Amino acid sequence: MSSERAKSLQEIEEQKKNKLRDVSYNRRILVVEDEPEIADSYRRLLGQPIQQRKQRRSSRGGMQKMASAGSESLEREKFIIDIVHTAEDALVRIEDSVDENRPYAMAFVDVLLGEGKDGIELVREIFSMDSDINCVFVTAYQDRSVDSIHDLLGQENSNRWDYLNKPFSDGEILQKARSSISLWNMRQQRDLKQQELSEARSRLLSSERMVSVAAVARGVGHEFGNILLHIMGRAELSRMGEEEDMKHGLDVILKACETATGILEKFNGLAKPSEEKKKHQSILAMQPLNEALDLMSHQLMSFEVNITANEDDVLTCEASSHSLVQVFVNLIMNAMDAMGESGRIDISLKDDGDWVEYRVRDFGPGIPEHIIDHVTEAFFTTKGNNGTGLGLAICREIVEIEHGGEFVVKNHCQQGAEFVIRVPKTQAWEGKSE
Amino acid sequence: MSSENDLSIVVVDDDALARSIIVEFLQSFGYSKIKQFGSGDQAIKYIQDVNNPVDLVLSDWEMPNGTGLSLLKAVRCNTVRKDLHFMMVTSQRSQERFKISQAAKWRVDAYLIKPFRGKVLREKVDELAQSAMRERAKQAS
Structure with a gap:
């Protein structure tokens, strides 16, 4: 019975692998070539004719017919290629592929298309419609320098196109196709992983x-x-x-x-913070600090907490109150952990030009110099199984990324660790949020 | 000759309302010699003066100015008071390992968890009081 189950698990694994191989690996190629002989050689190299692919549901009427009139679909081993002869057809194909979520991994584009159409202009348009596709220019004349194409397409697209001179060899076309396709798929994988991460x-x-x-x-x-x-x-x-x-x-x-x-x-x-509290808005700089102290008041009972704040009744900053409360709760917890049953915590708030500056200092043993640069890294902990090593990492993320501020950890020159948090008074750097 | 109600009890809690509830309960049980303090430090001062009568201590754990643990340590380190009966009152249900091990190390005689019914307080206090009386008798004989 257990072997049966093992077998079915194996089958599932196998199915998964096949699915990855067959479905998620994109081998679709678009060829834009107006000369029939050259289109023939793509056909010969990359694909063999297959039965008429089933007609796509036409959502755009006339345009669709225009596209299918002068084009054909071919398949060879691994590549699925569509060949079109004009820039207009190419754009229709690209638009369809994006709409239907069946994107092309790459396109071969003739630089000099008939009727004076420019392949480079076409690619620029293709890039604006499909943000992932790779293109390979194919030209009979060295009429465009690589640099001029680069200028036209821009730095941001520099790793999405390649260049090939006619007459090309079979090997060149095949390898360009393979490497462009593999590049497309690797990027997708990378994006997927990043997203998962x-x-x-x-x-x-x-x-x-x-x-x-x-x-x-x-x-x-x-x-x-x-x-x-x-x-x-x-x-x-x-x-x-x-x-x-x-x-x-x-x-x-x-x-x-x-x-x-x-x-x-x-x-x-x-x-469960209200949306209001999560939002960045003008708040009294002292407010999140007071809230955190309030929440921690019971734990802080056997600690001496000194607060120094000038103009705390007028000093404001643009911030998410809820996030800053988290920061202070974390820092206060951290300070208490550093000192054990009791001890002293000094907290200050001051106006520093465009910034408000908070300091939280404990009177514990301080942070050993050899680890001080690492304490805000995720998963760094000195607390063994009692800490996840994320507390300070989150504080830094909230201050630096969420608020565009500064988060500094240091040892006080006399005793204990000190955390300096600087938050800009206005979040202008981010552009006005709604 | 002497009854349990003659025992001198020290009650320590920084929360005045909680403290007065404990004191009133004790009075309703018949105990009348009760001394109360709002911090561990004040209680230490009182207990360390060996002229003050003390048989039983009921102390909260978490207080500013001298925790229940510092009070317990002071009692156990005092040669005259070291065997005092000591009851820790806490509302920490999930007592951290640290607290339990510390309290065990310094010999806590009883725990009482807030909130509690009068009946439970009475059972625990009476038990400690009887034990204190037995020891008093032993020392006298």
């Missing part, structure tokens, strides 16, 4: 953000213990006591309920 990264970041939520949750849990004691204890004592005690008891209970509601609201704000 960035998705995995964002999943990782959001799960790491939940770690700081969990840390705050522990503090909230602790506070709730006290609040529930106010409620339970007072209720029980009121029942035992006289009637006039009861009124006082109920007042205490109601107050405790209000406190609990307030904590819950703050906590929900951290775990």
Whole structure:
């Protein structure tokens, strides 16, 4: 029974491989050539005629007919080639291929097409319609220098075209086709991997953000213990006591309920921020710091926290309040971890021209010099199994990438580690967001 | 001659409301010799004066100005007070390993988790009180 299952798993694996080979590897080639003899040699080299490909559903009526009139579809071993004779047909083919998500990996384009059409102009148009395709120019005359083509197509497209002189040899055409196709497919693979990577990264970041939520949750849990004691204890004592005690008891209970509601609201704000809070907008620079201190107040109970802020009631910056709260929660947690049960944390905020500057300093042992450059790298941790090594990496990402600010880690000249966060007062560098 | 209710109890909690609830519960159980403090440091000062009567300590864990753990350590390091009965009151349900190992190292006699019903407080306090009475009797004989 287990061998049966193994076999079916093997089959699935095999199917997967085939799928990759047959479907996702793109071998489609477009040939744009007005001279019949040369079109023949492409046909001979790259493909053999196949039965009429089933007519595509015509979404664009007349244009479609125009395209199929003077063109044919051929297939050889690995290549699937479409041959067209005019620039107009070529553009129709490209447009269709993009619309139908059956893109060409490459095109061979004659530089001098009939009726004075220019192959290079055509490629420029093709590039604007299809952002992935590679093109190989084929010309009988060296009428265009490689540099002039480069100038026309631009630096950004320089790795998407190649150049071949007529008369070409069979080998040249075949190899150009192979290498262009392989290049197209490698780029697709690369993009796919990058996309997967960035998705995995964002999943990782959001799960790491939940770690700081969990840390705050522990503090909230602790506070709730006290609040529930106010409620339970007072209720029980009121029942035992006289009637006039009861009124006082109920007042205490109601107050405790209000406190609990307030904590819950703050906590929900951290775990599930409103769109308003995530948005970059003008905020008091002190506000995210206060919010973080508020959230951490319970954990900070046995720590001495000194705050120095000038003009904190007027100093503003354009930022996502929610993200900065995350940064400060992380940094405060980090400072507490560095010191253990108790210790001192100095926090300052100051106006520095176009920037607001926060400093968070602990009075722990500081960061060993040989690792100080690495502490903001993802997965770098000194906490063994107690840390994911993402906390500071996220702080830096939020400050530098999300806010265009600066995130500096250093040891204070006297004692402890110091984190300097600079956030621009306006986010003009990014262009005005809606 | 002496009853458990004669025992002197020290209650330490930075949260005044929580503290008064504990004190009122203790009074309702019949204990009358209760001294209360809002921080570990104040309690240490009181306990270290050996003229002050102390039989049982009920302390919160997390407090500014002297945590429950620093109080416990001070008690255990004091030659006169080292065998005091000590109950830690905490609302940390998921007690981190650190806390448990630290508390075990410094011999906590009982744990009480906030919030609690009066009945539970009574059971734990009575048990510690009886134990304290037994020891008092042993020393007297």
